[in-house]
Amino acid sequence: xxxxxxxxLPTLAVEHLTTRFASRAGVVTAVDDVSFxxxxxxxxxxxxxxxxxxxxxxxxxxxxxxxxxxxxxxxIRLKGRELRGLPERDWRTIRGNRIAMIFQDPMMTxxxxxxxxxxxxxxxxxxxxxxxxxxxxxxxxxLGRVGIAAPDERLRAYPHQLSGGMRQRVAIAIALLNAPDxxxxxxPTTALDVSIQAQILFEMQTLCRESGTALIWxxxxxxxxxxxxxxxxxxxxxxxxxxxxxxxxxxxxxxxYTRGLLDSTPAAALAPAEHGKxxxxxxxxxxxxxxxxxxxxxxxxxxxxxxxxxxxxxPALQSPAPGHEVRCFHPLPQAPR
Amino acid sequence: MSAPADxxxxxxxxxxxxxxxxxxxxxxxxxxxxxxxTIALAAAFAPxxxxxNPYDLMQLDILDSRLAPGSPSGDGRLTYHLGTDAQGxxxxxxxxxxxxxxxxxxxxxxxxxxxxxxxxGLVAGYFGGRFDTLLMRIxxxxxxxxxxxxxxxxxxxxxxGIDKIVIALVASQWAYYARTTRSTAMVEGRKEYIxxxxxxxxxxxxxxxxxxxxxxxxxxxxxxxxxVAAAIALEATLSFLxxxxxxxxxxLGLLIANGFQYLYSGRYWISVFPGxxxxxTIxxxxxxxxxxxxxxxPRLQKQ
Amino acid sequence: xxxxxxxxxxxxxNVLFVMSLLVFAGVYAIGSPLDLLVDPQATTEDLAxxxxxxxxxxxxxxxxxxxxxxAIGGDLGDSFIHGSPxxxxxxxxxxxxxxxxxxxxxxxxxxxxxxxxxxxxxxxxIGGRAIMAGSILGFSLPTFWVGLMLIMVFAVQLGWLPAGxxxxxxxxxxxxxxxxxxxxxxxxxxxxxxxxxxxxxxxIRLTRSGTREALQQDYVRYARAKGLSNTRVVGVHVLKxxxxxxxxxxxxxxxxxxxxxxxxxxxxxxxxxGKLLLESITQLDRPVVVAYLLLIVVLYIGINLIxxxxxxxxxxxxRIRRTSE
Numbered sequence: 001x002x003x004x005x006x007x008x009l010p011t012l013a014v015e016h017l018t019t020r021f022a023s024r025a026g027v028v029t030a031v032d033d034v035s036f037x038x039x040x041x042x043x044x045x046x047x048x049x050x051x052x053x054x055x056x057x058x059x060x061x062x063x064x065x066x067x068x069x070x071x072x073x074x075x076i077r078l079k080g081r082e083l084r085g086l087p088e089r090d091w092r093t094i095r096g097n098r099i100a101m102i103f104q105d106p107m108m109t110x111x112x113x114x115x116x117x118x119x120x121x122x123x124x125x126x127x128x129x130x131x132x133x134x135x136x137x138x139x140x141x142x143l144g145r146v147g148i149a150a151p152d153e154r155l156r157a158y159p160h161q162l163s164g165g166m167r168q169r170v171a172i173a174i175a176l177l178n179a180p181d182x183x184x185x186x187x188p189t190t191a192l193d194v195s196i197q198a199q200i201l202f203e204m205q206t207l208c209r210e211s212g213t214a215l216i217w218x219x220x221x222x223x224x225x226x227x228x229x230x231x232x233x234x235x236x237x238x239x240x241x242x243x244x245x246x247x248x249x250x251x252x253x254x255x256x257y258t259r260g261l262l263d264s265t266p267a268a269a270l271a272p273a274e275h276g277k278x279x280x281x282x283x284x285x286x287x288x289x290x291x292x293x294x295x296x297x298x299x300x301x302x303x304x305x306x307x308x309x310x311x312x313x314x315p316a317l318q319s320p321a322p323g324h325e326v327r328c329f330h331p332l333p334q335a336p337r
Numbered sequence: 338m339s340a341p342a343d344x345x346x347x348x349x350x351x352x353x354x355x356x357x358x359x360x361x362x363x364x365x366x367x368x369x370x371x372x373x374x375t376i377a378l379a380a381a382f383a384p385x386x387x388x389x390n391p392y393d394l395m396q397l398d399i400l401d402s403r404l405a406p407g408s409p410s411g412d413g414r415l416t417y418h419l420g421t422d423a424q425g426x427x428x429x430x431x432x433x434x435x436x437x438x439x440x441x442x443x444x445x446x447x448x449x450x451x452x453x454x455x456x457x458g459l460v461a462g463y464f465g466g467r468f469d470t471l472l473m474r475i476x477x478x479x480x481x482x483x484x485x486x487x488x489x490x491x492x493x494x495x496x497x498g499i500d501k502i503v504i505a506l507v508a509s510q511w512a513y514y515a516r517t518t519r520s521t522a523m524v525e526g527r528k529e530y531i532x533x534x535x536x537x538x539x540x541x542x543x544x545x546x547x548x549x550x551x552x553x554x555x556x557x558x559x560x561x562x563x564x565v566a567a568a569i570a571l572e573a574t575l576s577f578l579x580x581x582x583x584x585x586x587x588x589l590g591l592l593i594a595n596g597f598q599y600l601y602s603g604r605y606w607i608s609v610f611p612g613x614x615x616x617x618t619i620x621x622x623x624x625x626x627x628x629x630x631x632x633x634x635p636r637l638q639k640q
Numbered sequence: 641x642x643x644x645x646x647x648x649x650x651x652x653x654n655v656l657f658v659m660s661l662l663v664f665a666g667v668y669a670i671g672s673p674l675d676l677l678v679d680p681q682a683t684t685e686d687l688a689x690x691x692x693x694x695x696x697x698x699x700x701x702x703x704x705x706x707x708x709x710x711a712i713g714g715d716l717g718d719s720f721i722h723g724s725p726x727x728x729x730x731x732x733x734x735x736x737x738x739x740x741x742x743x744x745x746x747x748x749x750x751x752x753x754x755x756x757x758x759x760x761x762x763x764x765x766i767g768g769r770a771i772m773a774g775s776i777l778g779f780s781l782p783t784f785w786v787g788l789m790l791i792m793v794f795a796v797q798l799g800w801l802p803a804g805x806x807x808x809x810x811x812x813x814x815x816x817x818x819x820x821x822x823x824x825x826x827x828x829x830x831x832x833x834x835x836x837x838x839x840x841x842x843x844i845r846l847t848r849s850g851t852r853e854a855l856q857q858d859y860v861r862y863a864r865a866k867g868l869s870n871t872r873v874v875g876v877h878v879l880k881x882x883x884x885x886x887x888x889x890x891x892x893x894x895x896x897x898x899x900x901x902x903x904x905x906x907x908x909x910x911x912x913x914g915k916l917l918l919e920s921i922t923q924l925d926r927p928v929v930v931a932y933l934l935l936i937v938v939l940y941i942g943i944n945l946i947x948x949x950x951x952x953x954x955x956x957x958x959r960i961r962r963t964s965e
Contacts, residue, residue, distance in 0.1 A: 062865055096867030109862035113880045113956060122876075123866045158956040174866065478655065481892075481940060483899035486933075493921040493929060570782045574903055577784045578918060593785060597907075600792050601803065609792070612785040620780040627776070 009080055010037040011181050011214035012061070012099075017074035019060045028291045030056040030069070032238035038182065038214040043205065045229030045246070046218045047261070049288045053238035054218045058184045061216075062101055063091040079181060097127040100175035102185040106167035110159035116170055117155040123177050142173040147203060165196040172204065182214045189224070201228050222265050226250055234258045237289055237299035243317075244324035254320050254331035257300045260284035298328070306330040359632045369624025376618050380437040387430035388415050392585075403599065406606050420606035422595060428606060431592055432614045438588040439615070442499060443569035446506035450568075451561050453507065454514025459553070461515070462522025463545055473519070476512040484509035488571060492580045502581045506568050517560050521553040555633040562626035566619045573615055589615045648948060652941040659937045660711065663930055664704050716934065717927035721920070726931035730913050734935075735815045736806060737905070737912030741897045743828060744835035749890060752840045756847025761874065763852060771844060778841030783900060787834040787907040794830060802827050804909035831908040835901055839893055846889055850882030857881075884955050891947030895940045 019031035031053045038044045048054045059065055061076055063083065076083040078098055083091070095101075103109040110119060120139035121132060130138075136155070143151035146169040159167055168188055175183050185204070189197040205228055208215045217228055225232050225246065232249040234242040234257065242255040253259045263282040286303035289295065297314050301307035310329045317325045320334055361367060379386060402425040408417050419428035461469040479487070487509040488502075495501040525531065526549060534544045575581035576590030584591065589611045596607025698706075710716070716727045759771040795803035807827035809816035818824030854860060855878065863877045902914035909915070913932060920928035 059861075064861065064864055092867050092869065094867070095865055101862075101865040103858055103862055103865075105858065108858035111859040111863065111877050111881070113884070113954070114877070115956075122868060122872065126867045126869065126872070160956070478658065481895075481944075483896040485902065486899045486936065489902070489917075489921060490929070490933070493924075566780070573782055574784050578903065578906060579922065580918075590784075593788065597788060600788060601796055603796060605792055608785075608788050612782075612788065615785065616781055619782065620777065623776060623780050 010039050011042075011079060012216075013037040013075075013077045014061070015075045015077075017057070017060055017071065017076060019056055019065055019069060019071050021070075022068040023292070026292060029238050029294075030291060031060055034074070034235075034238075034240050036233050036240065036243060038216060040181075040212040040214055041209055042231065043208065043215045043217060043229045045225035045232040046216055046235060047220065047222060047225055047232060048235035049220055051288055051291065052235040053291075054235055055186055056238075057235070058101065058186050058216070058218060061184060062095050062099055063088075064095075093127065096123055096180075097178045098180055099182045099184065100178065100180040102168075102171050102175050102183065102188045104187040105191050106171045106188075107159065107164070107191075109171065110167060112159055114158075115155070116157055116159070116162075120155070120170075120174055120177065123174050127178050138177060139173070142176050143170070145176060145207065146170075146173045147199075148173070165192055165200070168192060168196075168200060172200070172207075176207065179211065180213060182216065183208070184216045184218070186218045187220070190219070190221070197224075204228075222250065222261060234261070237294055238291060239299065239327060241300065241328065242326045244321070248321060248324040252321070252324070252334050254324070254326040254334065255300075255328050256304045256306050256330070256332065257284070259332055260303075306332075356632055360628055363628050363631075366624055366628030369621045369628070372617060372621040373625055376436065376621060377440070379433060380440040383433040383437045387427075387433045389427050389430045391426045391431040391434055403604055403607070405604075406610075419610045420604075422592075422607045423599070428610055431587070432589070432611050435587055435589045435592045435611060436614055436618065438499075438582065438586055439569050439572060439590070439618070442503060442506070442572050442582075442588065443565050446503045446510070446568045446572070447561055447565045449503065450507040450510040450564070451514050451557065454511040454516075455518045455550075455553075455557060457511075458515040458518025459522050459545055459550065462519035463526050463549060465523075469519070472515065476516050479509075479512040480516070484567070484571060485574065488575055489578075489580060492575060497581065497583045499582060499586055502572055502575065505575070506571060509571070510564055510568060513560055513564060514557060517556050518553055521556055522549060525549055525552045559626065559630045559633055562622065562629050566622040566626065569615070569622070570619055648945055652945065655941060656937060660708060660934065661704070663933050663937075664707055711934065716931040719920075719925050719928050721923050721925045721928075726925075726927040727935070729916065729928060730931050730935055733911060733913040733916050735817070736910060737898060737901050737914055739817055740828070740831055740835060740904070740910060740912060741894065741901055743832040744901075745839065745890060745894055745897060747832060747836040748839035748843050749886075751836075752843030753847050753886065756844040757851055757874065757879070759844065760848040760851025760855070763848075772848065775841040775844040775848075778837050778844075781837065783834060783838060784903045784907060786837055787831070787904055790830050790834055791907070801830050804907075806911055831904050831910050834908070835897060835904045838900070839890075839897060842889065842893065843886065846886055847882060850885060851878055854878045854881050880954075884951065887950050887954060888947055891943055891950065895936070895943055898939065899936065 014037065015035045017031055017034045018029065021028045021030055034053075034057055036044060046054050046057065056065075056069075060071055061083075063086065065071055071084055074084065078094065083094060086094070110116070117136065117139060120142070121135040124130065124135040124138055128135075139155060140151045143154060148154055148166065148169055154162065154166070154170070159170075162170065168191075171188065175185075183204075189200055192200065201224065204215065204217075207213070217225070219225060229246050231244065232242075232246050233240045234249065234255065236257050242249055242253065242258045249258060250262065253262055260282070261284070264284060284303055289299060289302070295302055297312040298304070298307070301311035304311070308330065315327050315329045317327050318331070319325050320331060360370075384390070402421060402423050404417050404421045404425075406418060406420040406428075408420065409415075415427070417427050417429070419432065421427055422431065457472055461472045488505040491505040491508055492501060495504065531544060531548060534548050539548075572581055572588060573590030573593070576588050577594045579594065582588050582591055587595070592611035593608050593615070596604070596609075596611070599605075599607050714727060715725065718724060719726050719729055722729055755771050759768040762768040763772075791803045794801045805827060806818060807823050808821055809818055809824060810821060811817075818828045860873060860877055863873045868877075898914075901910075901912060902918055904910065905912045905915040906918050913935075916928065917932045919925075920932070
């Protein structure tokens, strides 16, 4: 690691991460040559359809890939420390401690037969030797930070006794317990009402800015990313196909897939067009490919209107603007500034 | 995207061929099936396969009693590969005949219980109402009660005999089929194709037997397959306890019971070999039934 | 909670009432006990007198009513063979059976849960496959034959353990128990192992499939993501979830274990109520059979009640639903 660099040391730097699964249908590359980094206090949005490898990327970052899956290449550096290849003992001291994760559905992730206090206290005791009283106190203050009133009552509750929004706040509180360097949130607001979703997004943003915690927010919803993220990576079939600042990716999308995603979100249709009417919602033709039989070269070429025979080779990343990268032979022309 | 598993089978293959292919996926199940077929053939052709008729007293020689496996008979005409019992009966022949009785009792009890349970379950599931409530109450009570007790009590009332033990087995097992049929019939009965058949004005009998019944069969086949093994084991247990079949119709259970007292003197073969035959029969059925359950279970199929 | 318990009690009494009807109809109404009780050379007058004395000349419903009233008072009639109260005979032998069944269930649970967990955590390993194969075998082995084989190997061939009987017992709180002395254990271990085998296979299978299912759940992945040790993930998060179905089955199967002890007791000459039942059936001693059946029904209902309450303790979701009922 180049510690002499004048730039701030990123919280997490991922390079050429590749994760494969051996299955009966053959070897599946779920995460393919993925690189990105997140700085302290920064929010990275990771966008893609289901099956695009977003969640597998998250599990790879936590060392939670189990056989038949395996990280076969690349590096994961947390504050400069290489995590890939760490023994399980050391991984355990990272998980939930330096890198915390929030899952999509807190109904499924909070253990239904254990009380909230048990599940919070064990998360502290897994990493710190403190008394149960001190752990409970920490749990109470974490619940307070995510805006839960009457934390004592909630601590004694079972997950099913809480509302969906409340459960997700608990999950966020658990993620905050050990003041991690990085939080990975895997579609944590998808199951919630829009109004609660907005509240939670705002709170997460504030919490991370204040504490300098880096945040990776995984979602299929570009509208969420627009309001939350500093930078965005768009994933398709295990690869990051476009990567840049939120402004670059959402307003100057260079990859035809990103463009297609933007055109198919209701937000795009709601934006007033020239004639004052809503734009027509557009659909990306075809289906997302199964990772088991990807086309050679660019995985998107069979659905892409701009594809040519050149796309049968894998395109390298190119950079239409500083900090903006796209994996395409025929990127969309950039509108002049 | 078609799942790769489907690609191996050519298009136009019927559901039955698909099931056969899925069944053959497990080598253990195939071995079980082969064993089961062997046992079924041995039971069917016992009179032709057995070296002697073990119940023709003319063929027995009391001087040959309790011979160890491999001993020659007194007159030197045959070898007792599995030894002889207290009457000088060839154990191999006795086991083949006993197997025949065990299998006949187990299978006929299962078929009768299946028919009875299916009929009651179909009526309850399709029509519902008070009959359904009453039937399910009875089924619940019956299933909460161990089958061995039900059978023992009935045999205590009726006495011994093949017909009586079949009745006792049917009485202690029909409830499984009734419950399975009823729950499937209720689920299937609410589906569109039944509604469509009703709208077409088909007769109730036709709807129930031609449309509803075939769709209720897969889970019933699985239950029946498992219950054949249970019926054979239960019959053997009852006969062992002296409640099942009379001495004139010795099933495997009775053969084992007859050898019990000789165990203490080290003459293991009189009990052990019929027991092995019983074990192999039940094991073969269980292996086949286990795989059938996996193949016919729609929940597992979709994965 | 109390409302729920009350409702369960009312249900229990309904079942008990129906069962008493069935048992009465089955055992008393079919055939006449007179043929057994009265000397075959008796005259018609003798028969009528005996019938009147036993109340058999009354209409069936009157007979049932009398039976019911006496049964509620704990009088289920006298044994034809032993001449003493049937219920007393059964209760006298009940501790032996309960001890056998409890030890068998303990063996099944203490071996079955760890083996099932291991097989569920390592389904593809040789050990996991061996455990599963063993449990299929355990399902297929008829209990009575296994009993014979145990006697043959451990009592006859090796001579390590006695082939049958209960051996010395110690009195504790009026119950005679085997588990307190080494010699008692030597007599107990073979029959208990025999009785446990089938339930052991069942618990292994249940635990294994429960474990495999739990491992797929998000809460296990989440527990790992929190940095919990494997011991805590399996020992708390997985185990607590699979305990719920296991407790239910253990409870339900305890009744079956008592019923199946008929077989084990008769093989190992264990002086319990199962052996008594078998003797009574072959000797047509109806009052004892009736007493046994009614006692089993009461036991069943009691066990069901306990299982339901335990269930509520283990599964908070049930607890909430039931209190709000």
